[in-house]
Amino acid sequence: MKEGMFVIGNRGWIKTEREIRITISTNEDVCNKGAYLNLMLQLNKIARHAKGVSVNKTLPQYYNHMDLFCRFVADNYNLKTLANIQNKHLVNYVTERQSEGKSASTIKNDLAAIRYFHDQIPNPRSQLSSNQILSENYNEFHLERRRFGGVDRRPTELEYQALVTLAQQSNSSSLALIIMLCREQGLRVHEAVRLSRVDAEKALREGFLTVKGKGGLIRQIPLQTQSFSVLQDAMQRVNRGEKLFVLQDQKAHQVIQRVQDFIRNNRQKVLDPLNTRPKGVEITMHSFRHAYAKEQYELFIEKGYTEGDARLAVSKLIGHNREDVTRIYLAE
Structure with a gap:
């Protein structure tokens, strides 16, 4: 041998x-x-x-x-x-x-x-x-805590809107639609990029966006008001059966890379002096999930949920199904 x-x-x-x-x-x-x-x-x-x-x-x-x-x-x-x-x-x-x-x-x-x-x-x-x-x-690098969390990664509304505006003005305006879906629906960037026109049609018809997340976990997310127009806009750009954001001559990872590069290249241009992130913690595509989680948590609390039940409900929306994970997104 x-x-x-x-x-x-x-x-x-x-x-x-x-x-x-x-x-x-x-x-x-x-x-x-x-x-x-x-x-x-x-x-x-x-x-x-x-x-x-x-x-x-x-x-x-x-x-x-x-x-x-x-x-x-x-x-x-x-x-x-x-x-x-x-x-x-x-x-x-x-x-x-x-x-x-x-x-x-x-x-x-x-x-x-x-x-x-x-x-x-x-x-x-x-x-x-x-x-x-x-x-x-690196301020965002923490390992010693028994339970992670405590780091606020959310962009402010001003930063979010400014990035959307810059994306709309870019050569690839579909970047803005991807950013908006990630913020309004709490999607991971690859979840947004994988969406097809059929997915969008189903969401507009039912009022829920069905997403296949990590590990094949399928979840349904109530469609936010702004997301209706985002999906309608995206649908107009492609034919039935096609992906919303991945053209026939493209691959999904190329689109994902383009979105992430756009955020990295433009986040310093939109810094809000009133942001609550620790020094050195930059805006990434994942930051929009943190903003979505915080927003949804506050809505559940307003509806009378206990803190624990609200965290569990949010965790299901973002594809984790674990209440303790929500604490990370809430920076608790």
């Missing part, structure tokens, strides 16, 4: 290229399929010869943590080379995992896995800082 085959045989937890391709074709959570495949093949090459931790326990766990990270940087940064991982990728991944309600121990394992595999790369572009250094340099 060849040495390479021997290594693979003792590391059966490494996904074969065929298994990765099956994941890509069957898992709608993977948007940037090409970049994800590239990263996973690079990860496999490293994992086959990685040393220093238990091959049967720690390394398989690290591999699974790294798999999820590869999906994130592929979809959100179009990253194609593991050697190009930077601090900003870690910080934003931590924010994403916290918004999913992951525990401090899980996220620390995420970071340990990323750093472990990054250390195996011969010539990385950047050195990854320690958790302590990251917490000193």
